[in-house]
Amino acid sequence: MNAAIRADFPIVKDLIYFDNAATSLTPEPVLQAALSYYREYKANVGRSVHRLAQVATQRYADAHRKVAAFIGAGGEGEVVFTKNTTEAINMVAYGFPWHHGDEVVTTLLEHHSNFLPWLRLKARGVALKLVEPTREGRFELTDFERAITDRTRLVAVTHVSNVLGTISPIKEIAALCTEQGGGNRPRLLVDGAQSVPHLPIDVKALGCDFLAFAGHKMLGPTGTGVLWLRDPQGLEPTFFGGGMIETVSRDDFTLTTGYERFEAGTPHIAGGIGLGRAVDYLKAIGPAQLSKHEARLTERLVTGLAELEHVRVYGPLNCRDRLGVVSFTIDGLHPHEVAHMLDEAASIMVRSGYHCCMPLMQYLGLKDGTVRASLYLYNTEEEVATFLETVETVTEAV
């Protein structure tokens, strides 16, 4: 990646940011887009007729269109802006037409945000079936085949593990859902929080019904997330109030169409507009170019860590079908200690702990969790080299 890109993220001059799976940094053009809303045309959207409201409404709608095009959904379904991935998944859990006895299939690889919403449905008589990954984080399709029955209404699976970096076989799982056939086909929800920022995504090719992801992990402002729904009529909105209706009488109302149906109340307008700009930014670089850059760095990172004594790497060492989210531990050190030492020694920011994946940590027998280094477009080979040297120094200190 060139110097111009790094110049858009001034903070990388002072430190090494390897916590991209938690949230990415935000480039200057995105900040400018969000600030320009506040400075130049701040107004509520979809309500007033004055010129600021018109400009704000149009830009906010443009942002939805840009995001839709980015995930290959142009013209199909609806892109709804949410607070984050968690809110997007919860909207499905709340609005889906559940019946007592229905089943949800999910996996042990999931982030809590794609786990708790389903676990909570037990109280409504919806059973949860869990597919276990291998210790590397891979799935056997036959496990899904066994788990999906004629009672399965929804299959919820992460596209990329936020702990192990593995890529799930979404297309194949979608095919299994279709094989169930007819109107009872289980719907497929994909947690794209770790995939959409890093991989070229086409919802039509993936074959999913819902795609939830985070704007703040793909250069957008915090407080931005997205839910794409293939069939907006098939989901009841979670929130009711201003901006989402056609008419309201004393005892009835009719919902409007479009994304507004699911975005009751004043949305995060600056955030949405910023996310639209972030998508422009990523598009200008090109998802393929971005993937190539990250793959090179990931290879170096995984191989380098695996060569170090006292370091255990989790997830596949083979870099095919995996992304730059790399978990490891150092014998004799708590992951939090390692994270602290990396920051103190070389200003390297990593995440440590359970990564919101406690069931997976229990399954892998990692009682203190892991240290997680995660990469993005502004990271460099030099940074990876510094990181590896620093980790080695830390291991020598043990």
Add this chain to the structure above:
Amino acid sequence: MLKEVTCVKYDAGVAKETVHEVVIEEPLVISINGRHFVTAMISPGMAKEFVIGHLFSEGVIKSMKELESFQLDDRTANVIITHPLRVVAAQKLIVTGCGTGSSFLDEAKVPKIHSTARIEAGTASEGVTSLLHSQLHRTTGGVHLVGLFERYMHKYAPLCIVEDVGRHNALDKAIGYGLLRAIDFAKTFVASTGRISSEMALKCAVMNIPLIASRGATTSLAIEVAEKSGLCICGFVRGEKMNVYTHAERLAESTCG
């Protein structure tokens, strides 16, 4: 483009109710940065091309990068251009303020065309002739046609032929069509069925189109604009005949020597 209406036909003192096809004319509101800019009466279709062409040829924007958002909502085109608070006023800027000279034009404000293209008279003539084959033109006689011809290799080929109730509208649509395809207007020429007014000439000058040819006449002010901008105007193009009013050097030597 067409609509059937009833009308009373008079022929040798005999009135007869009948049905006739007329071209549709409808309003299109252009709103810029949330403010009303203009309401144009145009033929249906190519609204995006029209709006973009119009904004360029009227000097509102000078680059596609300045066009940040375009949204067509029924009969309103909502446009956002760079800097949301920029005040946009139609810039009819070329009239002089002194009023004493023979010229109405402020030469400094007339755009200069930069093009080395040489176009054969026969090519310009064929361009005008090709417009007249339009089915719509023959059915109603109620539309203007503009063709934008682009040089490819060593020949000119039609990039688009546009019909509209207004000749300015048709030219704006053709310009918008070219802009959306990022063509080099220095390598084009325009053919038209209508009169070449100063506004038509000015739109060509703004877009760096070196030549306009028409079956119709031209005006004194159009000639003045053309002289100052470097535009070649060919009027009354019919068969092998035409009147070249300005910048005949833009015609290829083999045909104007």
